[in-house]
Amino acid sequence: xxxxxxxxxxxCEGIEAIIPISEYExxxxxxxxxxxxxxxxxxxxxxxxxxxxxxxxxYNPQRHYEIYAVDCDESLDYEFWKKQWAEYPQExxxxxxxxxxxxLSDRRDTKKVxxx
Numbered sequence: 001x002x003x004x005x006x007x008x009x010x011x012c013e014g015i016e017a018i019i020p021i022s023e024y025e026x027x028x029x030x031x032x033x034x035x036x037x038x039x040x041x042x043x044x045x046x047x048x049x050x051x052x053x054x055x056x057x058x059y060n061p062q063r064h065y066e067i068y069a070v071d072c073d074e075s076l077d078y079e080f081w082k083k084q085w086a087e088y089p090q091e092x093x094x095x096x097x098x099x100x101x102x103x104l105s106d107r108r109d110t111k112k113v114x115x116x
Contacts (some may be wrong), residue, residue: 005071006081007103008096009053011063015085015092017053020078021046021069050103057104064108066093068100 005025009017024046031041050067057065084092 004074004076005069006078007050007053007067007069008081008100009057009065009067010085010093011057011060011065012108013063014089016065018078018081018085019049021049054104057106061106064106066097066105066107067103068096069103070096070100 003022005020005022007017007019007021008015009019024044027042027044027046031044034041053065053067057063057067081092
């Protein structure tokens with residue numbers, strides 16, 4: 001179980017969303033119990049959040065969106081990430097790519113070889 005997780009969404013112009021998601025984890029756990037008890041499941045708000053982020057990325061391909069989920073240490077709160085993205089955007093993006101879980105990446109391939 002995560003205690004401090006976030007979803008980050010950014011594009012070629014910078015960070016667009018920093019969304020704390022740990023508060024939604026209990027919904028899936030409760031739904032598992034509801035399924036076993038043959039009860040009606042509840043909609044997890046996180047599903048809609050992720051859908052909207054992917055929808056935005058899909059309809060704006062020119063912006064090369066990236067969406068990642070990251071489970072963090074307790075000390076890395078929303079304010080930390082907001083400051084981190086403001087001061088070190090490139091380094092933060094690279095760290096998230098390295099340590100996060102990719103949900104979507106329409107990142108431009110910077111190493112394309114052109115045949116002439």
